[in-house]
Amino acid sequence: MEISxxxxxxxxxxxxxxxxxxxxxxxxxFLTSALLLCIxxxxxxxxxxxxxxxxxxxxxxxxxxxxxxxxxx
Amino acid sequence: xxIHWFYYAAPQNFFRLSTTLWPWxxxxxxxxxxxxxxxxxxxxxxxxxxxxxxxxxxxxxxxSWMSMVIYLAMGFWSVMGLxxxxxxxxxxxxxxxxxxxxxxxxxxxxxxxxxxxxxxxWWVWDARxxxxxxxxxxxxxxxxxxxxxxxxxxxxxxGALISIVGCINVPIIYFSVKWWNTxxxxxxxxxxxxxxxxxxxxxxxxxxxxxxxxxxxxxVFYRVRCLILQRERDSRWxxxxxxxxxxxxxxxx
Numbered sequence: 001m002e003i004s005x006x007x008x009x010x011x012x013x014x015x016x017x018x019x020x021x022x023x024x025x026x027x028x029x030f031l032t033s034a035l036l037l038c039i040x041x042x043x044x045x046x047x048x049x050x051x052x053x054x055x056x057x058x059x060x061x062x063x064x065x066x067x068x069x070x071x072x073x
Numbered sequence: 074x075x076i077h078w079f080y081y082a083a084p085q086n087f088f089r090l091s092t093t094l095w096p097w098x099x100x101x102x103x104x105x106x107x108x109x110x111x112x113x114x115x116x117x118x119x120x121x122x123x124x125x126x127x128x129x130x131x132x133x134x135x136x137s138w139m140s141m142v143i144y145l146a147m148g149f150w151s152v153m154g155l156x157x158x159x160x161x162x163x164x165x166x167x168x169x170x171x172x173x174x175x176x177x178x179x180x181x182x183x184x185x186x187x188x189x190x191x192x193x194x195w196w197v198w199d200a201r202x203x204x205x206x207x208x209x210x211x212x213x214x215x216x217x218x219x220x221x222x223x224x225x226x227x228x229x230x231x232g233a234l235i236s237i238v239g240c241i242n243v244p245i246i247y248f249s250v251k252w253w254n255t256x257x258x259x260x261x262x263x264x265x266x267x268x269x270x271x272x273x274x275x276x277x278x279x280x281x282x283x284x285x286x287x288x289x290x291x292x293v294f295y296r297v298r299c300l301i302l303q304r305e306r307d308s309r310w311x312x313x314x315x316x317x318x319x320x321x322x323x324x325x326x
Contacts, residue, residue: 005273008115016115020125025190029129029183030114033136036175037288044295051302055315058306 082159084301085310091294098291102284109280129187135282137180141243143173148240151233163229168296174212200249201257211239
């Protein structure tokens with residue numbers, strides 16, 4: 001049987017969420033992964049903006065501009 | 074030919090390269106993930122043996138692959154760093170480690186979530202699971218060791234040693250299901266009956282894997298830029314770049 005990439009396997013949304021009784025495990029896996037990667041991205045962005053602010057201070061640019069770098073994050 | 078490679082070994086040039094590349098990698102990761110999730114969670118048919126629970130494969134296998142690939146990449150950059158003494162190598166190793174640790178943790182977590190319904194247990198001291206746990210500890214050990222040493226050069230050398238020696242664990246993880254009698258299923262996943270279905274599931278898995286490759290490139294490029302800011306702050310090019318950034322910011326206000 002040939003399956004089209006547009007043929008949806010599920011007949012209802014609740015069936016999709018239930019995952020044939022494996023909902024907790026399947027969604028748990030995908031959500032944990034999404035969560036950890038999101039935390040990583042937020043963390044990396046924060047580190048980048050902190051570093052820019054540090055640089056502004058190291059180069060003795062004025063405080064107001066240093067603060068702008070922080071706020072742009 | 075060599076000239077091109079070493080051109081990007083200069084932090085200044087790599088900084089520009091990664092500034093250009095990371096947004097494209099991030100966008101590719103997003104698109105590939107959407108396609109992979111669509112195929113894996115919405116289109117792919119049920120598995121004959123594991124029911125709908127098998128869909129964990131679409132995240133478990135890609136994160137496990139990446140956890141191994143990233144460690145090998147760290148080993149590669151460590152060898153480069155020790156051989157050619159390029160400043161970039163240490164930064165690349167450093168930038169890769171957190172992402173590798175996260176993927177190793179995810180491999181263990183998603184594996185536990187798969188093991189519970191299929192084997193009836195979250196964890197067994199099986200060769201595959203134990204060697205992956207060791208990989209996670211190697212990542213944590215690398216991060217702890219390099220952040221405990223204040224001198225950047227000494228920290229890099231110690232980290233390079235862990236990275237290179239630890240690489241021995243990667244083939245052990247990979248072949249553990251062949252070498253030992255493990256509870257973990259073999260490398261060839263039973264991709265059900267008809268070939269068209271198998272192809273579809275395989276595609277879903279490959280798309281997810283490609284998405285994580287792109288994600289890893291994006292986050293590593295992003296993080297290495299941060300490390301370059303830290304370590305190259307005395308260089309003139311960086312001050313020039315920063316002042317330009319500043320001017321752009323002031324103009325935008």
